[in-house]
Amino acid sequence: MKSELTAADIKDIIKNCAAALEAECDEINALNVFPVPDGDTGTNMFLTMQSVIEEMNGIREDVKAYATAIKDGSLKGARGNSGVILSQILRGISDVIIEGEVLDAGLITRALNQGSRVAYEAVMKPVEGTMLTVIKDMAKAARKAARRSDDIVAIMQEVVKEADESVVRTPDLLDVLKEAGVVDAGGRGIAVMAGSALAALTGEKVAVRAVSKETMIQSFEDQVIDLTYLNCTEFLLKSDTIDVDKFKKSIRGLGDSMLVVGGGGMYRTHIHTNDPGKVLARATQQGELSQIKINNMKEQSEERAASLKEVKEIKEIAVVAVAAGEGIKRILRSLGVTGIVNGGQTMNPSAADIAGGIDSSRSGKVIVLPNNKNIILTAQQASDLTKKEVSVIPTRSIPEAFAALLAFEPEKSLKENQRAMDAAFKAVKTGEVTRASRDSKARIGDIRKGDTIGIYDSDIVTAGKDIIETGEALIRTMLDKDSEVLTILTGDGLRPDDMLELRAKLQKEYPDMEVEIHDGGQPLYPLIVGVE
Amino acid sequence: MKVGIVTDSTADMPVDFYERHNVTMVPLVVRFGEEIHKDWVDLIPDEFYKKMRSSDALPKTSQPSVGDFATAYEKLAKDGCERIISIHISSRLSGTIQSARAACQVFKDIPVTLIDSELTAIVLGRIVEELANARDTGASFEEMISLAEDCRRSGRILFVVDTLKYLELGGRIGKAQALLGSLLSVKPILHLEEGIVAPRAKVKGAKKAKRELITLVKEEIEARRDKKNAKLMIAYTDNPEMVTELKSLIDEAGIEYDDLRTGQIGAVIGTYVGPGTYAIGIL
Numbered sequence: 001m002k003s004e005l006t007a008a009d010i011k012d013i014i015k016n017c018a019a020a021l022e023a024e025c026d027e028i029n030a031l032n033v034f035p036v037p038d039g040d041t042g043t044n045m046f047l048t049m050q051s052v053i054e055e056m057n058g059i060r061e062d063v064k065a066y067a068t069a070i071k072d073g074s075l076k077g078a079r080g081n082s083g084v085i086l087s088q089i090l091r092g093i094s095d096v097i098i099e100g101e102v103l104d105a106g107l108i109t110r111a112l113n114q115g116s117r118v119a120y121e122a123v124m125k126p127v128e129g130t131m132l133t134v135i136k137d138m139a140k141a142a143r144k145a146a147r148r149s150d151d152i153v154a155i156m157q158e159v160v161k162e163a164d165e166s167v168v169r170t171p172d173l174l175d176v177l178k179e180a181g182v183v184d185a186g187g188r189g190i191a192v193m194a195g196s197a198l199a200a201l202t203g204e205k206v207a208v209r210a211v212s213k214e215t216m217i218q219s220f221e222d223q224v225i226d227l228t229y230l231n232c233t234e235f236l237l238k239s240d241t242i243d244v245d246k247f248k249k250s251i252r253g254l255g256d257s258m259l260v261v262g263g264g265g266m267y268r269t270h271i272h273t274n275d276p277g278k279v280l281a282r283a284t285q286q287g288e289l290s291q292i293k294i295n296n297m298k299e300q301s302e303e304r305a306a307s308l309k310e311v312k313e314i315k316e317i318a319v320v321a322v323a324a325g326e327g328i329k330r331i332l333r334s335l336g337v338t339g340i341v342n343g344g345q346t347m348n349p350s351a352a353d354i355a356g357g358i359d360s361s362r363s364g365k366v367i368v369l370p371n372n373k374n375i376i377l378t379a380q381q382a383s384d385l386t387k388k389e390v391s392v393i394p395t396r397s398i399p400e401a402f403a404a405l406l407a408f409e410p411e412k413s414l415k416e417n418q419r420a421m422d423a424a425f426k427a428v429k430t431g432e433v434t435r436a437s438r439d440s441k442a443r444i445g446d447i448r449k450g451d452t453i454g455i456y457d458s459d460i461v462t463a464g465k466d467i468i469e470t471g472e473a474l475i476r477t478m479l480d481k482d483s484e485v486l487t488i489l490t491g492d493g494l495r496p497d498d499m500l501e502l503r504a505k506l507q508k509e510y511p512d513m514e515v516e517i518h519d520g521g522q523p524l525y526p527l528i529v530g531v532e
Numbered sequence: 533m534k535v536g537i538v539t540d541s542t543a544d545m546p547v548d549f550y551e552r553h554n555v556t557m558v559p560l561v562v563r564f565g566e567e568i569h570k571d572w573v574d575l576i577p578d579e580f581y582k583k584m585r586s587s588d589a590l591p592k593t594s595q596p597s598v599g600d601f602a603t604a605y606e607k608l609a610k611d612g613c614e615r616i617i618s619i620h621i622s623s624r625l626s627g628t629i630q631s632a633r634a635a636c637q638v639f640k641d642i643p644v645t646l647i648d649s650e651l652t653a654i655v656l657g658r659i660v661e662e663l664a665n666a667r668d669t670g671a672s673f674e675e676m677i678s679l680a681e682d683c684r685r686s687g688r689i690l691f692v693v694d695t696l697k698y699l700e701l702g703g704r705i706g707k708a709q710a711l712l713g714s715l716l717s718v719k720p721i722l723h724l725e726e727g728i729v730a731p732r733a734k735v736k737g738a739k740k741a742k743r744e745l746i747t748l749v750k751e752e753i754e755a756r757r758d759k760k761n762a763k764l765m766i767a768y769t770d771n772p773e774m775v776t777e778l779k780s781l782i783d784e785a786g787i788e789y790d791d792l793r794t795g796q797i798g799a800v801i802g803t804y805v806g807p808g809t810y811a812i813g814i815l
Contacts, residue, residue: 039703040592040594044594075597075598075599075602075634075638076597076598076599077597077599078597078598078599078631078634079594079595079597080594080595080627081595081627081630084598084627084630084631084634085630087598087634088634088637091637091638118637121637122630122633122634122637123630123633124623124629124630124633124648330715331715331716334715334716335715335716335718402716402736403736406718406734406735406736407734409731484737484739484740485736485737485740487716487736512739514717514736514737514738514739516716516717516736518715518716532736532737
């Protein structure tokens with residue numbers, strides 16, 4: 001039983017707090033996503049406490065002198081938002097200690113409450129789910145515990161317990177935390193301090209619960225993974241004659257995570273299984289069942305996963321694009337495309353394929369980029385097959401899709417996007433180099449099967465035997481004095497490195513033009529060229 | 533009534549500007565590993581960009597401490613000021629004003645009015661200059677406050693970054709936004725919207741980015757009731773040649789303005805936007 005704190009206790013508490021923050025610094029930094037995700041909450045809180053220690057060094061061992069040093073030191077050294085708020089908490093606590101008489105349970109409770117109050121006042125727009133909430137909950141827990149006990153250690157135990165729980169609740173209060181799959185960094189820092197303050201009083205080392213960003217994210221993801229056994233089945237089995245081992249053996253094969261615990265005729269049974277009926281049937285052979293509970297874990301985990309994603313799903317528009325080639329798909333995704341339907345010139349997807357792409361996107365509003373003139377109609381058909389609100393931007397090529405996507409703003413309306421994207425893709429010229437699949441006559445002369453041909457605006461504008469030479473001729477046809485950016489996508493056997501010579505040549509001739517070459521990986525078209 | 537004006541170093545003005553205008557500047561801190569510098573005070577932009585190029589680790593920044601603000605306010609009170617206007621970088625970009633606010637909890641000698649400019653960089657510097665000019669030509673405290681509010685509403689800053697990498701690493705732009713167009717050499721044109729960095733347009737090619745920036749500036753000015761008296765600012769990082777280039781583009785576009793200032797983006801803002809950035813401010 002500890003009914004009063006001494007100056008030496010205060011010194012131990014502060015030292016312990018600083019040491020714990022230093023030890024947990026990286027972990028707390030990694031949690032930091034709010035208000036600015038710059039990953040320095042742990043560092044800032046630690047530096048703030050270090051400044052307190054410096055201020056306490058060399059002054060006489062006295063409760064009030066220490067309280068003043070805590071207040072001044074934290075204020076002077078407060079770094080970052082979290083440090084500033086921490087300094088305000090400490091200021092509230094210190095003020096009560098300075099004005100008080102004996103540092104007993106009552107005073108400590110009042111100090112924590114004042115710390116919480118001052119911190120809330122200091123923040124312009126207090127946000128819940130942050131360290132403010134944690135200190136508020138701690139103060140509340142202290143008040144409650146102080147009604148039952150005068151023992152400071154007992155009160156602090158309640159405070160620490162509540163601090164931990166409050167931290168775990170922060171993602172429920174603050175969406176950015178939930179989206180990032182973390183608990184609040186500053187709140188965690190405060191809980192770490194509470195734990196180490198208690199440890200200083202009991203002389204024990206408190207094992208701080210590890211909640212790193214990685215483990216949090218994992219625990220959220222864990223809930224979404226495919227489950228081998230769907231139903232969590234629990235019941236109470238009443239039997240005086242049961243052979244527990246035999247019963248266990250009889251249901252073990254039906255699932256996993258099995259537990260049969262108890263004794264004296266009462267056994268609580270828990271198992272994850274796909275066949276709860278069989279489990280229950282075997283149990284009834286042993287005795288009487290009660291409190292039967294069967295939960296579909298997949299549903300639960302999906303609900304949880306859905307509630308995690310909810311915030312993002314509602315407003316933003318999704319984009320589905322038709323494309324072939326890994327490089328092209330990667331670039332499309334980097335421009336905001338969320339769903340890709342495989343397809344292109346020789347493998348036109350069906351309307352059902354595109355509708356499937358639309359339906360599997362998370363948003364209720366979807367923009368479709370067909371990226372081929374033969375797929376535009378199919379895409380429009382697909383929009384009739386789905387209940388979602390769909391806008392088809394009639395892009396005929398990948399460079400047009402790129403240009404359209406630059407104008408895409410997911411938070412604006414479908415209509416606004418349609419207008420902006422339509423205008424944007426029309427400003428791009430597209431050319432392609434491929435091999436003639438048969439003999440034919442074109443405006444430029446006879447084409448033999450296997451010739452390399454350059455197509456611009458649905459017209460064969462150049463033909464030859466060498467892909468890069470044909471590409472060069474095609475590009476020259478497309479360029480004019482207003483051309484500023486040339487985008488080349490290499491595919492079907494070509495690599496960006498094969499284009500370096502041509503690039504150098506073009507850049508010499510058109511010094512103001514920017515040339516970008518990407519590995520598109522598209523089949524059948526060794527070169528796709530965009531000019532804008 | 534003597535009014536003290538306090539701002540922070542992200543207003544991106546050189547030290548002598550504050551001396552000339554009798555304004556107190558509280559510097560933020562830039563750290564390269566163990567090396568600690570006070571923004572603008574002992575680290576001028578050119579040195580910063582040189583360091584940034586030669587250093588492997590990215591610099592880190594910290595807001596001023598509560599004590600820094602308390603000291604600044606105390607000094608003004610001692611010098612005979614009766615009120616203080618403390619105007620700062622957007623609270624959604626930095627905790628600077630949070631430190632200032634905490635300082636106000638302990639400093640009670642004279643009243644301090646805190647203003648979240650929702651802006652930063654050269655346009656904040658220009659607002660501070662306007663405030664100092666108003667004070668020195670006899671404006672009352674209330675007039676200064678309403679001027680500051682007007683400036684906050686009308687102030688704009690549009691900027692083009694070479695890469696979104698620095699904004700992303702510094703946590704000043706969402707990851708999804710940072711990824712947009714990272715594989716194509718897309719130049720995003722950004723602005724501060726309600727105090728945070730938001731994309732305004734995305735274009736391909738450096739030349740188009742400049743033109744688009746000028747178009748957006750023109751639109752901004754033409755949307756104003758007072759189309760003639762805009763104050764323009766051009767800010768650059770390690771690319772002083774942008775000043776002449778943007779000036780001639782502004783003239784070519786027939787944009788009318790009252791005055792045009794130029795300046796360099798300092799170390800703290802430079803940490804988040806990176807080399808190659810340029811900006812136009814409008815007030």
